[in-house]
Amino acid sequence: MREILSGNEAIARGAFEAGCLVACAYPGTPSTEILENTISYKEIDSSWAPNEKVALEVAIGASFGGGRALCTMKHVGVNVAADPLFTLAYTGVRGGLVLVVADDPEMHSSQNEQDSRNYARFAKVPMLEPADSQECKDFTRLAFELSEQYDTPVMLRSCTRISHGKSIVELGERVTGLPEPRLEKNPAKLVMLPGNARVRHPLVEKSLLELSEAGSAMPLNRLELRDPSIGIITSGVCYQYVREVLPEASTLKLGMVHPLPQSLIRDFASRVDKLYVVEELDPFIEQQVRAMGIVATGKEIISLCGEMTPGRLRNAFGLPQPVATSPGKLPGRPPNMCPGCPHRGVFFALNQLKAYVTGDIGCYTLGFMPPLSAMDTCVCMGASIGMATGVTKVVSDEEKKKVVAVIGDSTFLHTGINGLMDMVYNNSPATVVILDNSITAMTGRQDNPATGFTLMDDPAHAVNIPLLCKALGVKNIRIINPLDLEETKRVIAEEMERSETSVVITNKPCVLIKREDVFLKGPVYAVDTEACTGCRACLKIGCPAIEWRPAADGSKKGKAWIDPLLCTGCDVCRQLCKFDAIGSEK
Amino acid sequence: MSRQITNILLVGVGGQGILLASEVLSEAAMLAGFDVKKSEIHGMSQRGGSVVSHVRYGTEVFSPIVPEGEGDILFGFELMETCRSLPLIKPGGIVVANDLQISPPSVLMGQEAYPADLVMRIQDHFPDFILVDGQKIAQGAGNVRAANTVLLGAVSRRLAIAEDFWMKALEKMVPPKALEVNKAAFKIGREL
Ligand SMILES: Cc1ncc(C[n+]2csc(CCOP(=O)(O)OP(=O)(O)O)c2C)c(N)n1
Numbered sequence: 001m002r003e004i005l006s007g008n009e010a011i012a013r014g015a016f017e018a019g020c021l022v023a024c025a026y027p028g029t030p031s032t033e034i035l036e037n038t039i040s041y042k043e044i045d046s047s048w049a050p051n052e053k054v055a056l057e058v059a060i061g062a063s064f065g066g067g068r069a070l071c072t073m074k075h076v077g078v079n080v081a082a083d084p085l086f087t088l089a090y091t092g093v094r095g096g097l098v099l100v101v102a103d104d105p106e107m108h109s110s111q112n113e114q115d116s117r118n119y120a121r122f123a124k125v126p127m128l129e130p131a132d133s134q135e136c137k138d139f140t141r142l143a144f145e146l147s148e149q150y151d152t153p154v155m156l157r158s159c160t161r162i163s164h165g166k167s168i169v170e171l172g173e174r175v176t177g178l179p180e181p182r183l184e185k186n187p188a189k190l191v192m193l194p195g196n197a198r199v200r201h202p203l204v205e206k207s208l209l210e211l212s213e214a215g216s217a218m219p220l221n222r223l224e225l226r227d228p229s230i231g232i233i234t235s236g237v238c239y240q241y242v243r244e245v246l247p248e249a250s251t252l253k254l255g256m257v258h259p260l261p262q263s264l265i266r267d268f269a270s271r272v273d274k275l276y277v278v279e280e281l282d283p284f285i286e287q288q289v290r291a292m293g294i295v296a297t298g299k300e301i302i303s304l305c306g307e308m309t310p311g312r313l314r315n316a317f318g319l320p321q322p323v324a325t326s327p328g329k330l331p332g333r334p335p336n337m338c339p340g341c342p343h344r345g346v347f348f349a350l351n352q353l354k355a356y357v358t359g360d361i362g363c364y365t366l367g368f369m370p371p372l373s374a375m376d377t378c379v380c381m382g383a384s385i386g387m388a389t390g391v392t393k394v395v396s397d398e399e400k401k402k403v404v405a406v407i408g409d410s411t412f413l414h415t416g417i418n419g420l421m422d423m424v425y426n427n428s429p430a431t432v433v434i435l436d437n438s439i440t441a442m443t444g445r446q447d448n449p450a451t452g453f454t455l456m457d458d459p460a461h462a463v464n465i466p467l468l469c470k471a472l473g474v475k476n477i478r479i480i481n482p483l484d485l486e487e488t489k490r491v492i493a494e495e496m497e498r499s500e501t502s503v504v505i506t507n508k509p510c511v512l513i514k515r516e517d518v519f520l521k522g523p524v525y526a527v528d529t530e531a532c533t534g535c536r537a538c539l540k541i542g543c544p545a546i547e548w549r550p551a552a553d554g555s556k557k558g559k560a561w562i563d564p565l566l567c568t569g570c571d572v573c574r575q576l577c578k579f580d581a582i583g584s585e586k
Numbered sequence: 587m588s589r590q591i592t593n594i595l596l597v598g599v600g601g602q603g604i605l606l607a608s609e610v611l612s613e614a615a616m617l618a619g620f621d622v623k624k625s626e627i628h629g630m631s632q633r634g635g636s637v638v639s640h641v642r643y644g645t646e647v648f649s650p651i652v653p654e655g656e657g658d659i660l661f662g663f664e665l666m667e668t669c670r671s672l673p674l675i676k677p678g679g680i681v682v683a684n685d686l687q688i689s690p691p692s693v694l695m696g697q698e699a700y701p702a703d704l705v706m707r708i709q710d711h712f713p714d715f716i717l718v719d720g721q722k723i724a725q726g727a728g729n730v731r732a733a734n735t736v737l738l739g740a741v742s743r744r745l746a747i748a749e750d751f752w753m754k755a756l757e758k759m760v761p762p763k764a765l766e767v768n769k770a771a772f773k774i775g776r777e778l
Contacts, residue, residue: 004612004622108627132623132650165625165650168616237650244649310653322655324673325711330666331698333599333690335633366633371695539695544634547689548696558696 012037014140028074031102052077066181096147220255231272340568342508362408382415410440476502522569531581591644598663732771739775
């Protein structure tokens with residue numbers, strides 16, 4: 001059977017066909033849809049973990065129990081999961097374990113563009129890199145087999161264009177006859193104390209060498225001889241761009257980017273006149289090829305930054321570019337919080353209070369954008385709270401009061417709890433606002449341990465966030481309705497004044513939650529054009545449902561208008577209008 | 587080495603249903619026996635930002651994205667986004683767009699005006715530009731929400747994919763409840 005699948009759908013399919021029993025992840029673009037697809041295979045136990053480290057540890061446990069296990073994350077997730085990963089390389093596996101990591105060159109939806117291939121080398125773990133959806137499926141299956149054969153976790157590297165690209169896939173059957181999982185003790189292999197680890201490390205080095213040699217004969221590393229004057233070593237999506245732009249060039253397409261198949265590379269280099277390496281981001285392959293004493297051109301002509309495109313590759317090789325039509329100047333279209341988003345009021349208040357806001361990652365990071373413009377730092381998930389503690393350690397007592405950390409519910413549970421523990425433990429006077437919209441919105445509305453449901457949509461215990469904060473030792477915990485601007489501003493201001501840690505928790509759900517009875521739309525609002533003075537106060541919240549309508553005579557005068565199709569009836573704009581010009585239609 | 591690839595770009599604003607339209611297109615192309623690749627960015631762009639979906643089909647497709655300046659057809663769901671993507675289209679390419687304006691934040695806030703000359707700007711470079719009032723036609727077919735399908739119908743006539751495959755693709759991708767309306771909308775679009 002042939003189907004058009006995204007890379008993520010194909011990875012899920014590959015895991016199914018490989019007989020995978022457990023899939024665990026924390027969402028992150030562009031990897032999220034893998035687990036949203038493994039749930040369609042009832043043979044796989046799929047779950048969201050609170051963060052990537054836990055997700056990998058769950059997969060490790062499943063593997064040690066004898067089952068095949070999949071763990072997926074975005075590139076920066078590996079930073080969080082790095083601790084178990086590096087030692088997992090030493091223990092090796094029982095059931096095959098595949099860690100999928102999806103990179104995001106060009107940072108379409110990420111805060112950095114780190115190149116995960118370095119992790120494979122650093123952690124001493126083999127890594128496969130598919131170039132289309134068919135390979136996503138096939139390589140995932142193969143990765144499980146290699147994992148067991150070489151007694152090692154195997155990483156599978158995707159990127160935005162592969163994960164979210166779609167192409168035709170020939171489907172296969174699920175393998176049968178894998179050993180039944182059961183407990184089996186093997187401390188020399190699974191208890192990594194120095195004595196045992198010293199025995200394991202040489203084995204890791206040995207199996208990488210073996211894999212490098214075997215790799216030269218594996219079909220996933222493919223030598224394609226065409227015109228011998230140009231030879232290009234490439235992998236993943238870059239292979240597609242090479243074939244598109246330089247169809248006559250000879251290529252060595254690497255399906256395994258760590259360890260590199262050295263003899264195959266030497267063989268290829270000897271058959272072509274001039275050797276190039278075409279890879280996105282770091283000179284990962286290039287530097288190793290050069291270290292083998294082979295002359296190759298790469299980063300002299302290809303940027304270290306951003307993603308590859310056919311046009312950029314044409315540029316690198318000095319090929320002519322088609323003439324581009326210029327559209328002329330156009331207003332930009334940056335993303336925006338949704339109409340009725342409960343985050344909006346908080347940022348409006350923080351802006352008015354002139355707070356110094358240590359930010360975090362989620363939909364609420366859009367609070368950085370004008371007109372709300374109320375975020376001063378954003379580094380990684382969970383960082384807001386630690387940064388707030390740090391800032392208050394160095395600034396004056398007066399300035400300490402300005403410091404507010406903002407963090408979403410999913411992010412708080414991911415890595416914010418530790419920061420808050422530290423804030424209380426070391427007595428920082430900063431204020432933390434937990435924006436609890438009852439969902440992981442940014443990545444597409446995933447459940448988390450505080451929403452009361454699992455990935456499979458089964459009811460689950462919902463973490464009580466106020467009680468959790470209390471248990472961490474926070475004495476001042478306030479719960480606010482973020483759609484009430486007066487209350488929001490007053491409560492945050494009061495807590496900012498306080499000279500000990502306080503937490504303010506918002507209690508309104510994301511407008512995109514589909515589950516019944518969670519988000520309830522209010523009556524639609526409208527502007528009374530008689531009463532509207534055109535003061536523009538309602539525009540200060542940047543709601544996409546409110547539009548400035550200039551006067552017909554082209555003068556500066558105009559009035560606000562509310563799009564009834566977009567308005568969710570959150571009431572926030574009405575509170576801003578001093579002239580009672582905004583009201584619900586009913 | 588004529589690989590005969592057809593390069594289509596579907597562009598608009600997050601939430602307009604561009605992904606569904608590009609799925610139907612890809613499915614129809616596969617049913618017609620072509621190799622197909624499709625690519626787009628999810629994520630931040632869904633919060634009301636610009637969305638560009640690339641669909642390529644032919645004998646053998648390599649790059650998942652349309653090489654810059656090689657687009658054959660630009661299929662715009664919104665006027666300003668159509669204009670923004672003109673650099674991706676080759677001279678003499680086909681531009682089909684929905685006559686719809688969605689204001690970006692700076693226009694909503696009254697800091698900038700929505701450009702009034704977009705149709706002219708597009709026509710300057712692409713004289714055969716086809717402007718479709720998708721909403722109005724869809725309303726006639728029974729549901730405003732089928733506007734995308736009207737446009738898809740209009741684009742379909744310019745592609746070497748038989749009507750039968752389009753119908754099969756719609757059957758697979760569109761929920762049963764909305765199928766009849768969408769089929770009707772598609773047929774009207776195909777006559778445009
Ligand atoms: C280590 C890491 N994992 C995953 C992500 C992807 N990611 C960005 S924000 C976010 C969750 C945001 O959820 P929440 O904190 O509840 O805020 P919301 O979007 O709901 O406002 C995720 C998973 C990331 N940036 N870094």
